[in-house]
Amino acid sequence: MSGDRAVVGQNLRKVDGVKLVTGRPAFTDDIHLPGMLIGKILPSPHAHARIKRIDTGKARALPGVHAVLTYKDVPRVPHTTAGQAWPEPSPYDTYLLDNKVRFVGDRVAAVAAETRAIAEKALRLIEVEYEVLPAVLEIEQAMASGVAVIHDEPDSTKIFDREHNIAGYILREIGNVEEGFRASDLIFEREFRTGRQQHCPLEPHVAIAWLDADQRLVIRTSTQVPYHARRQVAMILQIPVSRVHVIKPRIGGGFGGKQEMLLEDITGALALATKRPVKIEFTREEEFYMARSRHPQILRMKMGVKRDGTIVASQLTVLATTGAYGSHSTTVQGNTGSKVLPLYRAEHMRFECHVVYTNTPVAGAFRGYGCPQGFFAQETLVDEIAEELGRDPVEFRRQNMIRLGDIDKLSAQLGEGKEGLPRHIRSCGLPECLDRAAAAVDWDGKRNAAGGPAHLKRGVGMAATMQGSGIAGVDWASAFLKMNEDGSFFLQVGAADVGAGADTVLAQIAAETLGVSLDKVVITSGDTDITPFDVGAYASSTTIISGGAVRKAAEKVRAHVLDMAAKMLDAPVDKLECGDNQVYTICECRKAVSMAELAMHAMYKEKTQIMDGASHFNTDSPPPFCVTFAEVEVDTETGKVRVLHLVTAVDPGTAINPMQAEGQVEGAVAQGLGYALIEELLLDGQGRPRNASFLDYKIFSAKDMPRLTTILVETDEPLGPFGAKSISEVPINGPAPAIANAIYHAVGIRLRKLPIRPEDVLRELREKLPTL
Amino acid sequence: MFDLVEAFHRPSSIREALRLLHAGGRRARIVAGGTDVVVRADPEIRSLVDITRLGLTYIKRSGGAWAIGATTTMAQIEHSAALRALAGGILVEAAKGCGSVQLRNMATLGGNLANASPAADTAAPLLVLDAQVVVAGERSRRTLALADFFLKPGETALGKALLVEILIPAPPRGARTAWSFQKLGRTESDISVVNAAAGLQVDGKGVCKWCRIALGAVAPVPLRARAAEALVTGRKLDGSLVEQAAAEAAREASPITDIRATAEYRREMCRVLVKRALAECAARAGCSL
Amino acid sequence: MRGTSGVLIMKTMQLRLTVNGETRQWTIAPGDLLLDVLRREGCYGVKRGCEKGECGACTVLLDGKPINSCLMFAAQAEGCDILTIEGLAVGDVLDPLQEAFLDHGAVQCGYCTPGMILNAKALLARNPHPSEAEVRETMAGNYCRCTGYLKPVEAVLAAAGRAPAPARSGRKAVKR
Numbered sequence A: 001m002s003g004d005r006a007v008v009g010q011n012l013r014k015v016d017g018v019k020l021v022t023g024r025p026a027f028t029d030d031i032h033l034p035g036m037l038i039g040k041i042l043p044s045p046h047a048h049a050r051i052k053r054i055d056t057g058k059a060r061a062l063p064g065v066h067a068v069l070t071y072k073d074v075p076r077v078p079h080t081t082a083g084q085a086w087p088e089p090s091p092y093d094t095y096l097l098d099n100k101v102r103f104v105g106d107r108v109a110a111v112a113a114e115t116r117a118i119a120e121k122a123l124r125l126i127e128v129e130y131e132v133l134p135a136v137l138e139i140e141q142a143m144a145s146g147v148a149v150i151h152d153e154p155d156s157t158k159i160f161d162r163e164h165n166i167a168g169y170i171l172r173e174i175g176n177v178e179e180g181f182r183a184s185d186l187i188f189e190r191e192f193r194t195g196r197q198q199h200c201p202l203e204p205h206v207a208i209a210w211l212d213a214d215q216r217l218v219i220r221t222s223t224q225v226p227y228h229a230r231r232q233v234a235m236i237l238q239i240p241v242s243r244v245h246v247i248k249p250r251i252g253g254g255f256g257g258k259q260e261m262l263l264e265d266i267t268g269a270l271a272l273a274t275k276r277p278v279k280i281e282f283t284r285e286e287e288f289y290m291a292r293s294r295h296p297q298i299l300r301m302k303m304g305v306k307r308d309g310t311i312v313a314s315q316l317t318v319l320a321t322t323g324a325y326g327s328h329s330t331t332v333q334g335n336t337g338s339k340v341l342p343l344y345r346a347e348h349m350r351f352e353c354h355v356v357y358t359n360t361p362v363a364g365a366f367r368g369y370g371c372p373q374g375f376f377a378q379e380t381l382v383d384e385i386a387e388e389l390g391r392d393p394v395e396f397r398r399q400n401m402i403r404l405g406d407i408d409k410l411s412a413q414l415g416e417g418k419e420g421l422p423r424h425i426r427s428c429g430l431p432e433c434l435d436r437a438a439a440a441v442d443w444d445g446k447r448n449a450a451g452g453p454a455h456l457k458r459g460v461g462m463a464a465t466m467q468g469s470g471i472a473g474v475d476w477a478s479a480f481l482k483m484n485e486d487g488s489f490f491l492q493v494g495a496a497d498v499g500a501g502a503d504t505v506l507a508q509i510a511a512e513t514l515g516v517s518l519d520k521v522v523i524t525s526g527d528t529d530i531t532p533f534d535v536g537a538y539a540s541s542t543t544i545i546s547g548g549a550v551r552k553a554a555e556k557v558r559a560h561v562l563d564m565a566a567k568m569l570d571a572p573v574d575k576l577e578c579g580d581n582q583v584y585t586i587c588e589c590r591k592a593v594s595m596a597e598l599a600m601h602a603m604y605k606e607k608t609q610i611m612d613g614a615s616h617f618n619t620d621s622p623p624p625f626c627v628t629f630a631e632v633e634v635d636t637e638t639g640k641v642r643v644l645h646l647v648t649a650v651d652p653g654t655a656i657n658p659m660q661a662e663g664q665v666e667g668a669v670a671q672g673l674g675y676a677l678i679e680e681l682l683l684d685g686q687g688r689p690r691n692a693s694f695l696d697y698k699i700f701s702a703k704d705m706p707r708l709t710t711i712l713v714e715t716d717e718p719l720g721p722f723g724a725k726s727i728s729e730v731p732i733n734g735p736a737p738a739i740a741n742a743i744y745h746a747v748g749i750r751l752r753k754l755p756i757r758p759e760d761v762l763r764e765l766r767e768k769l770p771t772l
Numbered sequence B: 001m002f003d004l005v006e007a008f009h010r011p012s013s014i015r016e017a018l019r020l021l022h023a024g025g026r027r028a029r030i031v032a033g034g035t036d037v038v039v040r041a042d043p044e045i046r047s048l049v050d051i052t053r054l055g056l057t058y059i060k061r062s063g064g065a066w067a068i069g070a071t072t073t074m075a076q077i078e079h080s081a082a083l084r085a086l087a088g089g090i091l092v093e094a095a096k097g098c099g100s101v102q103l104r105n106m107a108t109l110g111g112n113l114a115n116a117s118p119a120a121d122t123a124a125p126l127l128v129l130d131a132q133v134v135v136a137g138e139r140s141r142r143t144l145a146l147a148d149f150f151l152k153p154g155e156t157a158l159g160k161a162l163l164v165e166i167l168i169p170a171p172p173r174g175a176r177t178a179w180s181f182q183k184l185g186r187t188e189s190d191i192s193v194v195n196a197a198a199g200l201q202v203d204g205k206g207v208c209k210w211c212r213i214a215l216g217a218v219a220p221v222p223l224r225a226r227a228a229e230a231l232v233t234g235r236k237l238d239g240s241l242v243e244q245a246a247a248e249a250a251r252e253a254s255p256i257t258d259i260r261a262t263a264e265y266r267r268e269m270c271r272v273l274v275k276r277a278l279a280e281c282a283a284r285a286g287c288s289l
Numbered sequence C: 001m002r003g004t005s006g007v008l009i010m011k012t013m014q015l016r017l018t019v020n021g022e023t024r025q026w027t028i029a030p031g032d033l034l035l036d037v038l039r040r041e042g043c044y045g046v047k048r049g050c051e052k053g054e055c056g057a058c059t060v061l062l063d064g065k066p067i068n069s070c071l072m073f074a075a076q077a078e079g080c081d082i083l084t085i086e087g088l089a090v091g092d093v094l095d096p097l098q099e100a101f102l103d104h105g106a107v108q109c110g111y112c113t114p115g116m117i118l119n120a121k122a123l124l125a126r127n128p129h130p131s132e133a134e135v136r137e138t139m140a141g142n143y144c145r146c147t148g149y150l151k152p153v154e155a156v157l158a159a160a161g162r163a164p165a166p167a168r169s170g171r172k173a174v175k176r
Helices: A017-021 A057-061 A116-125 A177-182 A226-237 A264-274 A284-290 A329-338 A371-388 A393-400 A430-441 A443-447 A502-514 A542-569 A595-605 A658-677 A735-747 A758-768 B014-027 B074-078 B081-096 B101-106 B109-114 B123-128 B226-232 B239-252 B263-284 C034-040 C096-103 C113-126 C132-139 C150-159
Strands: A037-043 A049-055 A065-069 A107-113 A127-132 A166-174 A186-193 A206-211 A217-221 A244-247 A278-281 A297-305 A311-323 A348-357 A456-466 A476-483 A489-493 A521-525 A576-579 A582-585 A592-594 A611-617 A625-635 A641-651 A707-712 B007-009 B028-031 B047-050 B059-062 B065-069 B132-136 B141-145 B150-152 B162-168 B177-184 B194-202 B208-216 C013-019 C022-028 C059-062 C065-068 C081-083
Touching: A017 C096, A017 C113, A037 A116, A037 A264, A037 A284, A049 A107, A057 A065, A057 A116, A065 A116, A065 A264, A107 A116, A107 A264, A166 A329, A177 A297, A177 A311, A177 A348, A186 A371, A206 A264, A217 A226, A217 A264, A226 A244, A226 A264, A264 A278, A297 A329, A297 A371, A311 A329, A311 A371, A329 A348, A329 A371, A371 A393, A371 A456, A371 A735, A393 A430, A393 A456, A430 A443, A430 A456, A430 A625, A430 A641, A430 A707, A443 A456, A456 A735, A476 A502, A476 A542, A476 A595, A489 A502, A489 A542, A502 A521, A502 A542, A542 A576, A542 A582, A542 A592, A542 A595, A542 A611, A582 A595, A592 A595, A625 A735, A641 A658, A641 A735, A658 A707, A658 A735, A658 C150, A735 A758, A758 B263, B007 B014, B014 B028, B014 B047, B014 B162, B059 B081, B074 B081, B074 B101, B074 B109, B081 B123, B081 B177, B081 B194, B101 C065, B101 C113, B109 B123, B109 B162, B123 B177, B123 B194, B123 B208, B177 B263, B194 B263, B208 B226, B208 B239, B208 B263, B226 B239, B239 B263, C059 C113, C065 C113, C096 C113, C096 C150, C113 C132, C113 C150, C132 C150
Parallel strands: A037 A278, A217 A244, A311 A348, A489 A521, A641 A707, B007 B047, B028 B047, C013 C081
Antiparallel strands: A037 A107, A049 A127, A065 A107, A166 A348, A186 A297, A206 A217, A206 A278, A297 A311, A456 A625, A476 A489, A476 A611, A576 A582, A582 A592, A625 A641, B059 B065, B065 B162, B132 B141, B132 B162, B177 B194, B194 B208, C013 C022, C059 C065, C059 C081
C-alpha cells in the first residue's frame, strides 16, 4: 500500500526542523516588543483561605509598577480553564481572580511592571489578610461530612455535589457485573494508587499579550488550544471574540499541560489595564505547582474469570482528585473506564468514579488522559490472574482481548461528559504487536530463566493497552489550501503543532493528495486570524481529525487542479493524474503540465485562485493498540529497579511519517517510565509543594534510559487519512504495569502504588522474605 | 534575581579578593562556578567576588602528595590522568558524579567543600584520603584537616577566610591497598541519597593494617565512620567482619528524612554501601571474603 | 532599579567578549546572568528552562566547553569566547550535527535542541568517535521531555560516523 506513495509513509525531515536546529527565534518568548512589561502572579501561601482584606496601595505606588489586579478589578465570570470544545464538560468553577484561594499557588493578585525584579518586589508589597480555612488535602477525606466545602461560591455551575466536594461522578454498566461475578469461578480484587506526575515541558507556560494598532487584543502563547483559548479569553474578559487574536508559535512541549487556558486571561487583562505589551512566564518552580498535573487516583479493580480463562466480569471503582478546580475532571476519569475496561471482552463491565476536589494543585489533561492509571490497575491485576490460573500472561491476554469486528459498547455509554458513541474495531494489530514484541524481548527464553548475582534479580513482564483517536462526535477540524504561482500550496490549519510533528504530518497528507513534493506545501498553523478552526492538539486527534480535514481540502483542491489541467491539456479529467509536481495524462498521448505552469495559467489567464477548504469530524474513535514488554533488574539490597529493556509495539494504523511516529513512542515511553519509577509532585502537611524543581523532582536523562525497541505494526484504518489512527498517547500507558509485572517475575512481589520507589520495593521484599 | 547586586569584582590576587570580601561584609559573596550562589539566589547579596582569576586552578604533585587548587573544576579533576591513578581513582569517580557535564565544567572542588553540603560527593573520598584544606586569611594561612572543616550543613570553619587549596598527603600504596567509592542516587545524575568511600590496606595474611571509611548524606556533615574503621583495623578481613563494619557504620550515621529518602532508608543504605565498598576493596586487595 | 539607600541607581559595567566569532562590548548590570544577557542581545536560541542548572536548555560553549548560562554571571564571561547555536552553522551550511538531528528525527519540540547540539559539539571536538555510553553521559546534561533521548543519541553517533544515516524514504517497520 505504501509502495506507490511518494510522501506519506516516508521518513521526511520535519518541515519546521531547520529553524529549530539553528535556534532561530520561533518560540513565544523569542520576541521583544518595545515597552513590554513583565507580569507576575501572587500565589496563595495557603491551601484554603478567604481574602478578608487586600491592599495594593504600596505595590501600585512602587515606581515601575503599571498595574496591580485583584478580584476587585476584574469581571467575575465562572469558567473552566480546560481547553475543551464548547460547551466544556468540565465544571465552571474558576475565576480570573477570586476572593477565595483554594490551593497553595492559587492566584491572589497579578502585577505588571517594568522589570521582573520590580514585579517581584511589588508582589511582596501587596498586603493580604487571609481568613485561613481548614484545608482538605487527603483524597479520602474530601467527601466526608463536616469537612470544608471548597467550592461554596453560589455562582459556579456544573459541579456534581459541591457540599461533598464532588466535582464529578460517573456510573456506567453494561450487562450486570454482579451476575457476572456470580457466574465466575474465581474473583480477584485489588486496590491501586497512583501519583501526581507533572508534565515538565522544557518550555514553561508563557504568554505575551498586547493591543495591536486596531486595539485588538493579541495573545502570543504557548498553547495546545488556540481557538479554545480565544473563545475563553473573550468570555472571561467580556470582549467580542472578534477582538481577540491568538497566535501559537513553536511550542516547547505540551503533553496536555497546555490544553489549558492558564495564562492567556490574566496576561490579557494586564495588557488591557496597562495598554502595554505584557509577558507572563512561569518559572520552573511555578510550572510545577501553579500549572497542571496528572490526577492522583485510588483504584479498586475487580475481575471475575472462568477456570478456562474467560474474563466474565470486570469492575473498576475509582476515587480521583482534580485538586482545587475541576479542569478535565470527569473527562479524564471517564477515560479511565471507557478506554481501559473494553480491552478485554468481558460480558459484564461496570465503572464507577468519584472525582473530588481537594486543596491541592490542579490536575488536568496529561498524555494518556486517565488511561495510565486505569491500565496500571487492570494490567497488573490481569497478570496476577494469569499467574493464579497458571497461564502465560501473553496467552491469557490473547484469549480475552478485543479483536477486529468487535464493538466496544462501554464507549457508547461513556463519552466526553455525556453519552458516547460505540467503538467499532475496524483495524486491530494487537495479535501481531504481541508476537513481535514478545520475540524482541525473548519472552519465552526469559520467562523461564530468572537469576543473576546474589542481590540482582532479573525478570520480564508485559502489558497491553489502547487509547482513542480523537473524541467521537466532538473533535473537529478544518483546513484551507490555496495555490501559488510557482505551483506550491499554502496550507492553513487551526491544528496546533506542539512539537510532536503535526505540521509535518499534515503537510505530508496534503502533498501526497496533491501529487507534489513536501517542499511545495507551506504550512501555517494555529493562528486564529489566519487559519480556520481546529479544536487543538489533544485526545490523539490531530493526525486523524485535522489530517482528515487536510485530506478533504486537498482532494477538493486536487479536483480544481485537474479541472484546470483538463482545459489546458484538452483531456478528460478521468484521464488525468497528479504526481511529481505536475499533472499528466494517463492515456497514450502522454501530455503533462507542471503545477507551476498550471498555477500561472489559472491566475493570470483564467483569473482564478485555486483554493478550497474543508471541515472534518468522525463519529468513532478508532483505538491505536500497544503492547509493552519490560525486562528489569531488581537490587534486593537497595530496592532499586533498573529497567534493562523496554519493547513497545504499537498499531497506529498507517504511520504517515514512521520516523516521527517512533519518536512519539519513545517520548511517551520515557514519560511512562518516569511515572512508573520516580516522578511525583509531593506536598507537605499544609499542601505546599516539597519538590518543585528539577533538583528535587527528577526526570530521567539520556543516561538513565534503558534500551528501547520500537516496533510499528501498521494497519489500515478506514476512518483515518491514508489509514492512519494515532500514536502519541497510547505508549505511555504500558511501562508502569509492565515494569510492575516484571518486578513480580523477578522477585515475587506485587507493587500496587506508583511511583514504585526503592523504599517500597525494599519494604515489600522484607515482608515477603524477612531474612533479607 | 540579582538586581540588587551593585558590584561584580574580578580580583587577580588572593589578597585583593580577601580585601573585597572584607569590605563587602555579610552582603559580599564569593563566586567561582556559580552553581551554588546562583541557585540559592540570596537577595541580600550586594557584591560578588569572582575568585576564578586568582591562579587557584591547578592539580600539582609533590612526591606522593597532591595539591589541588580550590577553583579547579570537577571536569578538570575528572579528566586528570594523574588523579585517576590516585587511590583507585575514587576522587575522580566522585567528581564524575557531580551533576552534568555542563555543571562539572563550572563547579569547583573548593565550592563543593565550602558549600558544606552533607551530600557533597567529593567529601567522602577526600576524608578517606586524610585530606587537608588550606585557608587564607588577610594576614595568615592555615591548614586544617578536612574532617575538622565541616561544622554543620552549610557551615564550615572558614569564617572570613578563603579556601585556596586541598592537600592530599601521600596515601598508602601497594598491591594490597584498595579503594572504593559508592553512590546511591534516584537517577544517574542526582545528589547523593547516600554515598560512601573506603580505603584499606591488608598484609599478606589478609589482616587489615589500615582502614578509612567515610559517609555522605547520612549526617549533618560528611562523616568518618571511625568506629567501623577501628573494628576492621587489625583484624582479618572476611565476610562477617565486613557485615559487622557495615552495621557499625550505619549506627554511626544520623540521617534525616527529606524528599529524596527517609532516615530509615538512608541508614539501611549506609550499611549496604559500606558493605559494598569494603567488599570491593577486599576484592581489589586480593582477599576472598 | 533601587539601591540599598533607596535612591534609584543603575549600576552598570562593561563586558567585552566574543560571541559567535564577533567581538562584542555590552553594558550589563553586575548581577546579570549570562543567559539573560545573551537573550537580551538577541541570542534567542539560548533557552530558559529551569534557571537552576539542571535542564541544560541554556547550554552555550564557553571557550569551547559547555556550561549552563543560567548559572553564570555575565561578568564572568569577560574576555571569553562564546558559541551559541546561532553561530554553529556556517551561513546556510548546517553543522553535521544539525543535519544529523534533522535526518534522525531527533528534534521534536526543539526547545532542548540547541543545548543538546552544542553539548554534543563539544564532546565531538574532544572525542571525535565517542561510544554510545559516552554520548549518553554527555547528553545527561540536557533534559528532553519529547524524544526519550534515543534519536538524539543516534544523531550524535551518526554525526560522529558511528551510526549509519537513516533512509530518507521507505518504511522502517522494525527498528533495532
